[in-house]
Amino acid sequence: MIEPQRLFRRLRRVGTLAEDALLIVMLTVMIGLAALQIFLRNILDTGFVWADELLRIQVLWIALLGAVAASRDDNHVNIDLLTRFLPGRWQPATKVIVDLFTAVVCALVAWQAARFVQMEHAYDSTVLGNFPAWIVQSILPVGFAIVAYRYFLFFCKNLGKLLKGVAAP
Amino acid sequence: AVLKIATIAPEGSQWMQEMRKGADEIKTRTAGRVTVKFYGGGVMGNEKSVLRKIRIGQLHGGAFTGGGLIEVYPDISLYSLPMVFRSLDELDYVRSRMDKTLEQGLEGAGFVSFGFAEGGFALIMANKPVRSLDDLRGKKIWVPEGDSNTYAIMEGLGLSPVTLPITDVLTGLQTGLIDIIGTSPIGAIAFQWHTKVQYISTAPLAYLFATLVVDRKVFDKLSVEDQAVVREVMEGIYRQLDTQNRRDNEKASVALGTQGLEFVEFNPGEVEKMRSNVTETVLALGSKGAFSLPLYQEMRRLIEAYHSQPRSGAGGVRP
Amino acid sequence: MIAVGLSLIILALLGAPLFAVIAASALFGFYQADVDLSVIAIEIYRIAEMPVLLAIPLFTFAGYLLSESRAPHRLVQLTRALLGWMPGGLAVISLAACAVFTAFTGASGVTIIALGALLYPALRESGYSDDFTLGLVTTSGSLGLLFAPSLPLILYGIVAQQTNIGQPVSIEELFAAGVLPGVLMVVLLGGYSLWMNRHNRIPLGSFSWIEVGGALRASVWEIPLPFVVLGGIYSGYFAVSEAAAVTALYVIVVEVLILREIPLRTLPRIMRQSMVLVGGILIILGVSLASTNYLIDAGVPGRLFELVRTHVSSQLTFLILLNIFLLILGALLDIFSALVLVVPLILPVAVSYGVDPVHLGIIFLANMQIGYLTPPVGLNLFIASYRFKKPISEIYRATWPFLLILLLSVLIITYWPDLSLMMIR
Ligand code: NA
Ligand code: NA
Numbered sequence: 001m002i003e004p005q006r007l008f009r010r011l012r013r014v015g016t017l018a019e020d021a022l023l024i025v026m027l028t029v030m031i032g033l034a035a036l037q038i039f040l041r042n043i044l045d046t047g048f049v050w051a052d053e054l055l056r057i058q059v060l061w062i063a064l065l066g067a068v069a070a071s072r073d074d075n076h077v078n079i080d081l082l083t084r085f086l087p088g089r090w091q092p093a094t095k096v097i098v099d100l101f102t103a104v105v106c107a108l109v110a111w112q113a114a115r116f117v118q119m120e121h122a123y124d125s126t127v128l129g130n131f132p133a134w135i136v137q138s139i140l141p142v143g144f145a146i147v148a149y150r151y152f153l154f155f156c157k158n159l160g161k162l163l164k165g166v167a168a169p
Numbered sequence: 170a171v172l173k174i175a176t177i178a179p180e181g182s183q184w185m186q187e188m189r190k191g192a193d194e195i196k197t198r199t200a201g202r203v204t205v206k207f208y209g210g211g212v213m214g215n216e217k218s219v220l221r222k223i224r225i226g227q228l229h230g231g232a233f234t235g236g237g238l239i240e241v242y243p244d245i246s247l248y249s250l251p252m253v254f255r256s257l258d259e260l261d262y263v264r265s266r267m268d269k270t271l272e273q274g275l276e277g278a279g280f281v282s283f284g285f286a287e288g289g290f291a292l293i294m295a296n297k298p299v300r301s302l303d304d305l306r307g308k309k310i311w312v313p314e315g316d317s318n319t320y321a322i323m324e325g326l327g328l329s330p331v332t333l334p335i336t337d338v339l340t341g342l343q344t345g346l347i348d349i350i351g352t353s354p355i356g357a358i359a360f361q362w363h364t365k366v367q368y369i370s371t372a373p374l375a376y377l378f379a380t381l382v383v384d385r386k387v388f389d390k391l392s393v394e395d396q397a398v399v400r401e402v403m404e405g406i407y408r409q410l411d412t413q414n415r416r417d418n419e420k421a422s423v424a425l426g427t428q429g430l431e432f433v434e435f436n437p438g439e440v441e442k443m444r445s446n447v448t449e450t451v452l453a454l455g456s457k458g459a460f461s462l463p464l465y466q467e468m469r470r471l472i473e474a475y476h477s478q479p480r481s482g483a484g485g486v487r488p
Numbered sequence: 489m490i491a492v493g494l495s496l497i498i499l500a501l502l503g504a505p506l507f508a509v510i511a512a513s514a515l516f517g518f519y520q521a522d523v524d525l526s527v528i529a530i531e532i533y534r535i536a537e538m539p540v541l542l543a544i545p546l547f548t549f550a551g552y553l554l555s556e557s558r559a560p561h562r563l564v565q566l567t568r569a570l571l572g573w574m575p576g577g578l579a580v581i582s583l584a585a586c587a588v589f590t591a592f593t594g595a596s597g598v599t600i601i602a603l604g605a606l607l608y609p610a611l612r613e614s615g616y617s618d619d620f621t622l623g624l625v626t627t628s629g630s631l632g633l634l635f636a637p638s639l640p641l642i643l644y645g646i647v648a649q650q651t652n653i654g655q656p657v658s659i660e661e662l663f664a665a666g667v668l669p670g671v672l673m674v675v676l677l678g679g680y681s682l683w684m685n686r687h688n689r690i691p692l693g694s695f696s697w698i699e700v701g702g703a704l705r706a707s708v709w710e711i712p713l714p715f716v717v718l719g720g721i722y723s724g725y726f727a728v729s730e731a732a733a734v735t736a737l738y739v740i741v742v743e744v745l746i747l748r749e750i751p752l753r754t755l756p757r758i759m760r761q762s763m764v765l766v767g768g769i770l771i772i773l774g775v776s777l778a779s780t781n782y783l784i785d786a787g788v789p790g791r792l793f794e795l796v797r798t799h800v801s802s803q804l805t806f807l808i809l810l811n812i813f814l815l816i817l818g819a820l821l822d823i824f825s826a827l828v829l830v831v832p833l834i835l836p837v838a839v840s841y842g843v844d845p846v847h848l849g850i851i852f853l854a855n856m857q858i859g860y861l862t863p864p865v866g867l868n869l870f871i872a873s874y875r876f877k878k879p880i881s882e883i884y885r886a887t888w889p890f891l892l893i894l895l896l897s898v899l900i901i902t903y904w905p906d907l908s909l910m911m912i913r
Contacts, residue, residue: 024759027549031740034546034733038726045307045329050317052332052539060536062545063774066767067507069760076505077768077870079880083503094502101499102508109511109528116529119224125217125240129317136536140529173785179647180832210647210828212784214534225524227785334539336639337727339659345724360646361659 016072023065030058050128057127057136064143071147074154092162099155106148113140170391172205172383172399175213175222176232184410185209191406198402199395223384230280230383234288236316238382242278243460245271247468250460251322251375252440252447254290254472257415260376262475263468270464280382283403286410288377289353289418293370294362296348298433300370302326302443311338311347318454319375325450326443338362353377354421355414363425372435381407492516506870507768511775517782531778535770540639544598545766546732550739551602552762557749559710560610566703568614573695575688578614579624579681582607583674586628588714591635597769597860597871600629604875615688622886624681626872627894630860631677633823633853634670636663640823640856644849647831657845664911665846669854669901676893709742768874772867789817789826793833803841807902810834811855818859819866826856843905850908854898861891 037051070076083094117137125133178184185207192205213219213228216237222228231237235249247253247267254260268285275282293299295308305328312319312330323330331347341347342365350362351374357363381403388396426432455462493513500509511528518525535541554560564578571577585607590599604625611621633640645659704711716738717731726734743750750758783789796809817826831852838848860868869887873880901907 020756020760023763024756027545027759027763030542030545031549031733031736034542034730035737038730038734041309041329041331042725052334055542056536056539059541059545059770060533062763063535063767063770066763066765067771068767070764070768070771075764075768076507077772077874078503078505079500079870080503081881082498082501084879084881098499098502098504101512102505105508105512105515108515108525109532112515112526113529113532116221116526116533119221119526123224123240137529137533140532179828181836182832185832206787208784210832212828213781214530215537218530218534218537221530222527225526225530227523227527333727336539336642339642340721340728341724344722346727359649361649364658364660 019065019069019072023062023069026058026062026065030055030062033058053128060136061139064139068143068146068150071150074151089165092158092165095158096155096162099151099158103148103151103155106144106151110141110144110148113137113144117141170203170387170395172203172229172387173208173227174205174230174232174381174383175208175211175219175228176381177211177216178209178232180209182209183413187406187410191402195399195402198398203391203395203399205399226387229387230381232379232381234377234379238275238280238380241280242275243458244274244464245380246318246460247271247465248285248376248378250451250465251319252373252444253451253468254373254376255440256373257290259472259475263471266471267468275380275382276385279385281385281388281400283381283383283400284407284411285378285380286407287414287418288379289355289414290373291351291353291356291375291377293372293374294350294352294357294366294430295368295370296366298368298370298431299349300433300436301439305349308348309346310349311341311351318459321454322447322450326446335360339365342366351375354418354425358421358424363428363430367430369425369430369432370435371432372440489520507771507775510772510779514775514778514782517779517786521782521785523785527781528775528778531781532774534777535774541770541773543732544601544770545763546736547598547602548766549759549762550732550736551605552758552765553736553739553743553750554710555605555609556754556758557743557747559707559743560606561613562703562707562710563606563610564613566707569696569699569703574682576678576681576683576685578611579616579620579685580678582611582624583628583631583677583681586625587632587635587670587674590628590630590632591638597629597867599632600625600868600871601765601769601875604629604872608876616685619882619886620681620684622872622876622878622883623888623890624677625876626868626883626887627677627861627890629868629871630857631673632670633857634666634673634850636666638666638853640827640853641666641849643827644831644852647828648835648845648849655839655845657849661846661912662849665850665908666853667911668907669850669897672900672907673854673894673897676897677890680889680893709746713738713742765875769871772870789830790833792816793830797837800837800841803843806838806841807843807851810838810851811898811902814852814855815859815862818856819862823856823859827852844909846912847905847908851898851902854901858891858894858898861887861894 033051033055037048040046040048067076083091086094117134117140120137121132121134127133127136174188176185176188178188188205188207192207195203195205208228213222213231216231216233217240219228219231219233220237220240223231235245238245248260248264248271254263264285272282272284293305297304297308299305305326307329309331310323310328312323312332313335316332320330320332331341333341333347338347338350339360339362342350342362350357350366352360352362354363354369356377357366383399388399391399451465452462454460455465496509496513496516499512500506514528514531515525518527567578567581571581574580586599586603589603607628608621608625611624612618616624632638635641641662642659645657645662648657713735717735720726720734721728721731740755744752744755792813796813800806800809814830817830831849834852835845835848839845843851860866869880869883872878872887873883
């Protein structure tokens with residue numbers, strides 16, 4: 001019998017490992033496929049009609065997987081001009097606001113993306129010839145949901161810190 | 170009501186100017202009840218994106234090429250199947266009898282169409298004269314990416330197709346990544362591809378056209394009188410564009426000639442040889458459900474009917 | 489409306505991820521316009537419909553690999569041996585290299601992440617100050633839009649060709665017209681680099697062929713790279729869009745298998761790191777597609793332009809207002825949307841004021857290029873801040889002298905038409 005805390009940690013480790021692995025596999029396949037396409041055309045005078053579309057879909061997956069990986073360490077592009085002029089004791093409060101905002105926005109996008117995927121499923125949209133598009137597109141809601149979840153965790157953590165800071169003095 | 174319509178036709182092009190004039194006329198004649206807003210230049214994304222945006226109601230319609238609506242109504246691909254038509258006369262005869270069927274088909278699929286506008290026949294353009302199937306062998310032939318039907322047909326002919334995005338075609342021709350393209354004279358000039366080729370084979374490859382459709386759910390909400398006005402104006406514009414584009418293609422052909430491009434004919438019998446091979450692949454595609462076979466047979470019957478009619482009454486004046 | 493906009497700006501300045509801020513603004517805009525919000529997913533999905541984006545992950549990865557190897561050091565040795573006598577030698581080479589690279593990749597920030605990764609450590613090692621280096625690399629990210637075969641240049645030609653202005657515009661002419669204005673930018677920036685680094689040089693006497701030979705031998709595997717890529721494209725072995733894959737593969741083979749400067753087991757880490765960066769940038773691009781689409785849906789570019797047109801009386805005022813309008817536009821829209829949306833609007837008007845359509849294309853792209861660098865929303869500023877892990881305020885400070893020089897060159901390009909047109913007459 002494993003206690004829930006440890007199960008949770010283990011799950012998270014497996015999750016991040018899967019994330020990284022998927023990202024690396026995507027990039028490797030992308031380089032390989034593009035090179036294969038050049039080889040086939042120049043040496044064997046043949047090709048693979050879906051190569052271009054597949055490569056572009058991989059770009060989308062890399063975009064989302066990369067964004068998910070970036071959210072792990074809260075490492076997204078930001079401007080952060082005001083915080084350096086704010087008094088230090090305000091920092092945790094602004095952090096809490098920003099984390100909550102990001103989590104809510106990403107959750108909203110994830111929800112809308114889920115509706116989009118559902119619609120594509122309903123209309124039997126296809127990619128790569130006859131492959132169901134919704135499978136490929138699922139990365140949108142899933143990716144944004146994970147980012148939302150991560151920022152929600154940051155929010156909880158920073159809120160905890162903030163409350164402790166208020167209670168301490 | 171506002172009808173938001175997207176098109177890849179560039180802002181400022183004649184096509185767009187006509188459309189905007191039409192929008193003004195609709196607005197006046199419906200006393201402002203119907204406003205048509207155009208989003209040109211492909212800013213709303215490619216045809217698939219436009220279709221998605223129509224489904225969620227951000228847009229209410231769009232100008233599509235034949236290929237863009239296949240997902241909605243597969244039979245729309247019939248006119249554009251390769252090597253079906255031998256001449257514009259054949260085509261006019263068939264279109265004057267089949268346009269209505271296809272429009273009704275679209276309507277059944279939930280889209281009101283205001284008619285079809287010709288884009289012309291795609292022709293083979295290359296750096297060496299192409300007069301036979303053998304002249305195509307070993308050459309790198311451009312197929313627009315994702316166009317699996319054309320790809321299958323090229324492979325059926327034993328040729329080597331190269332898929333490339335449209336943006337790469339110009340440099341592709343320049344560098345020899347591709348040797349041969351298929352496009353209409355208007356298209357060649359618009360994308361400046363004609364500066365990179367020297368020969369044009371006159372045999373028609375495939376018929377290109379566009380259609381303007383509006384979501385039926387939205388259209389049905391207009392009053393019957395307003396519907397009639399929109400139909401009348403838009404159908405008028407499309408009829409005019411249809412004939413205008415034929416003249417423009419002729420002019421573009423002449424322009425290509427004066428710019429030093431040379432027109433070549435296929436050797437006798439070559440086209441028919443290719444046609445019978447292509448027809449096999451097309452039939453295979455049809456039996457896999459790419460389009461309705463009965464309607465395809467109907468189209469072929471009409472072509473034969475055109476040739477068996479007395480010579481004096483030839484030519485189809487399209488409605 | 490204004491309250492929401494203000495809150496979003498404050499949230500951005502408090503350090504909210506930029507993609508979330510842009511996504512929120514798009515969601516709010518569409519909500520106000522009563523458009524189904526799932527449009528945001530449709531727009532982000534367009535990432536999978538743009539062939540040009542393929543270059544971003546591949547070039548970024550190649551750049552990361554190069555920066556982790558000893559290649560930057562070898563580049564420094566080589567330029568020191570060849571151009572050590574010239575102050576700012578490496579800076580000038582960097583400018584030229586970035587310009588050529590951008591001409592092929594079309595300035596989506598990929599120059600900064602790919603080439604900047606190589607040049608930043610090299611410039612620092614050569615004794616350039618941090619501020620100067622940051623400014624130079626950030627600025628170079630959009631340099632070269634005016635050189636063939638840059639995609640925006642081709643796209644301008646295609647759009648102009650199809651606009652009814654009664655005057656032909658050929659892509660060849662645009663390619664020729666872009667050369668001198670592009671060179672002007674490189675020369676002005678190069679001159680500034682020389683001036684700023686006039687004391688950072690090796691005495692003339694120390695030039696030695698032995699040193700040059702040694703540096704050349706050391707870089708024997710990296711030197712062919714540009715020739716493989718350009719040669720491959722011009723001989724038709726691969727497409728422009730495939731050049732990135734060839735580069736990535738070549739760099740893996742050289743740095744991992746031949747030189748073995750990067751152990752195979754570190755490859756996954758480098759892959760992950762570079763793709764985190766790519767994800768951070770592409771996700772911004774995706775939500776920007778949505779916010780751009782909102783602006784288009786609401787007809788904002790058209791209204792902005794009407795505003796400009798109502799205040800025009802002469803060609804001079806027209807050009808001044810055009811510059812201002814285009815700078816704002818460059819800050820708001822991505823370059824491709826700006827091209828297809830705005831060129832058809834301004835082209836007929838510009839022609840009626842006697843502006844040559846080819847010249848207008850050069851003006852347009854030169855302005856757009858600056859749009860990548862204008863605070864607060866220049867994309868290249870964020871990308872540089874992200875890539876080099878520097879606060880955005882530092883990037884602003886480092887970039888503004890370069891920005892001024894580029895503004896100066898845009899003014900010269902705008903008010904001296906012959907600079908663009910002498911090559912085609
Ligand atoms: Na900008
Ligand atoms: Na921009």
